[in-house]
Amino acid sequence: MATVLDHGVVNEKKSVNGCCKSGPGYASPIEAMSGPRESLIYVTAVYAGTGIEKPDYLATVDVDPSSPTYSKVIHRLPVPYVGDELHHTGWNSCSSCHGDPSAERRFLIAPSLVSGRIYVIDTKTNPRSPSLHKVVDPADIIQKTGLAYPHTSHCLASGELMISCLGDKDGNAEGNGFLLLDSDFNVKGRWEKPGHSPLFGYDFWYQPRHNTMISTSWGAPTAFTKGFDLQHVADGLYGRHLHVYNWPGGELRQTLDLGNTGLLPLEIRFLHDPAKDTGFVGSALSSNMIRFFKTQDGSWSHELAIPVKPLKVQNWILPEMPGLITDFLISLDDRFLYFVNWLHGDIRQYNIEDLKNPVLTGQLWVGGLIQKGSPVAAIGEDGKTWQSDVPEIQGQKLRGGPQMIQLSLDGKRLYVTNSLFSAWDKQFYPGLVEKGSHILQIDVDTEKGGLKINPNFFVDFGAEPDGPALAHEMRYPGGDCTSDIWI
Numbered sequence: 076m077a078t079v080l081d082h083g084v085v086n087e088k089k090s091v092n093g094c095c096k097s098g099p100g101y102a103s104p105i106e107a108m109s110g111p112r113e114s115l116i117y118v119t120a121v122y123a124g125t126g127i128e129k130p131d132y133l134a135t136v137d138v139d140p141s142s143p144t145y146s147k148v149i150h151r152l153p154v155p156y157v158g159d160e161l162h163h164t165g166w167n168s169c170s171s172c173h174g175d176p177s178a179e180r181r182f183l184i185a186p187s188l189v190s191g192r193i194y195v196i197d198t199k200t201n202p203r204s205p206s207l208h209k210v211v212d213p214a215d216i217i218q219k220t221g222l223a224y225p226h227t228s229h230c231l232a233s234g235e236l237m238i239s240c241l242g243d244k245d246g247n248a249e250g251n252g253f254l255l256l257d258s259d260f261n262v263k264g265r266w267e268k269p270g271h272s273p274l275f276g277y278d279f280w281y282q283p284r285h286n287t288m289i290s291t292s293w294g295a296p297t298a299f300t301k302g303f304d305l306q307h308v309a310d311g312l313y314g315r316h317l318h319v320y321n322w323p324g325g326e327l328r329q330t331l332d333l334g335n336t337g338l339l340p341l342e343i344r345f346l347h348d349p350a351k352d353t354g355f356v357g358s359a360l361s362s363n364m365i366r367f368f369k370t371q372d373g374s375w376s377h378e379l380a381i382p383v384k385p386l387k388v389q390n391w392i393l394p395e396m397p398g399l400i401t402d403f404l405i406s407l408d409d410r411f412l413y414f415v416n417w418l419h420g421d422i423r424q425y426n427i428e429d430l431k432n433p434v435l436t437g438q439l440w441v442g443g444l445i446q447k448g449s450p451v452a453a454i455g456e457d458g459k460t461w462q463s464d465v466p467e468i469q470g471q472k473l474r475g476g477p478q479m480i481q482l483s484l485d486g487k488r489l490y491v492t493n494s495l496f497s498a499w500d501k502q503f504y505p506g507l508v509e510k511g512s513h514i515l516q517i518d519v520d521t522e523k524g525g526l527k528i529n530p531n532f533f534v535d536f537g538a539e540p541d542g543p544a545l546a547h548e549m550r551y552p553g554g555d556c557t558s559d560i561w562i
Contacts, residue, residue: 079375099180100170100554104347104407104561107170109389110484113551115202118514119161120151120536121545123189123239124497125508129541131161133185133196134462135203136514136534138490146532148539150204154194157188160497160539163548165228165236167195167258170559171283172232182208182260183550186225186238188496192215192356193225193238195260202552209260217244224296227278231323232562234258237266239290246296248312251276253290253325267320271327275314281322282345283562285335285352285369288320291340302502305393307362313339317356317367319375331377336361342402346409353430355380355403357414362398364414366430381425381433383416387454388445396444396453401495402479406486407556411436411521415477417495418503419443420463422517422532424526436524440465441515442493444503468515468533475500475507481549482519482556489517489526494545500532511543512536 089513101107115134121131135150165184172178181199186192191213197384198205216222222240231235236256243250251273267273275292282288292314293299298307307313315338319329325337333340338360339378342385345354356377364381383398399417405427412425413435420443425433440463444451452460465473473492482489494500494512501508519525537543550558 086495098172098175098178099168100173100559107484108407117550119547123158123160127542130157131159152205160189161185162188164550166230169554171562184228190221193247215262220265239276239279242296248275248295267325273318278343280343280345284349286322288322290317290318293342302498344405347407357400357403359399362400390450404557417476417478420476437526439526442473475504479548486521487519490549491515492546494547510537513545
């Protein structure tokens with residue numbers, strides 16, 4: 076059957092005149108910081124690519140310290156198919172719909188990066204025991220849009236959903252773009268105008284008051300699904316660009332080439348304050364935090380904000396090891412930025428109140444390839460070797476490196492998983508696939524800065540009923556600083 080490429084049109088925000096009842100989320104990021112303490116988190120748990128022929132699942136974890144099941148998986152929702160690779164998740168409705176009392180945060184959207192299926196999960200009926208509501212068929216997506224390899228999902232103020240897709244059905248980056256679903260999760264078309272697709276796809280964030288959406292660049296699925304090959308970077312199969320779009324129109328207005336300082340720009344976040352015209356992007360391979368901003372003439376520019384120097388190492392595949400910044404987030408008050416170095420093994424906290432001069436206020440080693448007991452060692456400037464001190468938690472040696480992070484609304488607790496993507500986990504941390512992931516909780520000093528592991532919290536995905544699983548994205552039922560956008 077011939078593929079018919081549909082182009083969706085984003086509806087304008089529903090107009091609401093009521094004042095007594097509000098929609099989901101919070102009126103502002105600062106108001107969100109006073110929201111209730113998290114008691115549950117939903118975590119994608121992956122068997123795809125691990126050798127265990129079982130479906131991936133959504134794990135519900137109890138994070139209430141007063142609960143008898145604190146720090147335990149209390150429910151598992153397996154998806155109906157094997158081999159999906161659940162990855163990132165988003166909501167059907169968030170704080171962008173706060174002004175619409177008819178909107179409701181009810182469904183968690185879980186795209187499968189490899190299979191292309193998109194699962195819609197009901198978390199409202201029973202938050203402690205979510206259920207499957209709908210499956211969006213990848214064949215329907217491909218037939219109507221040509222898109223595959225779905226990644227980041229964001230809700231829109233219109234009630235629709237937008238999902239970045241990283242390629243076509245054959246894994247070519249040239250086919251990437253943005254999928255639009257209606258409020259009933261039917262395929263509506265592509266979001267971007269014809270001829271305005273990005274060079275590569277990955278993450279995106281929109282800032283409506285500046286009529287702008289910016290997206291990032293991982294690489295071609297034909298490359299990254301096989302593991303990481305440095306030659307593929309030279310071959311042009313990985314990205315280094317930011318794509319600046321008119322919002323909500325979908326016209327590509329500007330492409331920012333980050334050069335060698337911005338290889339593999341992954342996660343992107345604007346500041347939460349919707350009036351601000353600046354944000355950050357984490358460049359994984361170059362291991363730099365890059366700040367982007369609007370200039371006086373209305374165009375967008377960028378500058379290096381926080382560099383992470385590669386470490387000289389011995390007994391590794393290369394003489395130098397990048398930090399590999401794979402995730403970061405910004406506290407809801409826009410004061411602190413947190414990022415991870417997946418290969419080095421540390422989590423960092425920076426004060427960004429002076430945006431041009433971020434200050435390191437906390438650093439914690441919770442894994443990585445250079446921890447004591449590893450064959451790999453770093454070489455200092457004096458020529459002496461060193462390894463990081465990584466604590467054991469509840470008698471368990473920490474595995475892999477810090478990967479996905481999630482911050483409590485009040486900014487005082489940081490949750491950390493350690494799986495990046497099954498093919499890359501197997502390549503860089505084979506023990507992680509054999510022994511499974513874990514979740515840590517870090518206590519945060521929001522006054523002076525500082526990070527400290529909570530020794531009472533450890534969720535061991537190595538002890539799961541069907542065998543060791545890989546844990547990735549985390550979400551609270553009421554939204555968080557990486558799911559919610561304010562307009």
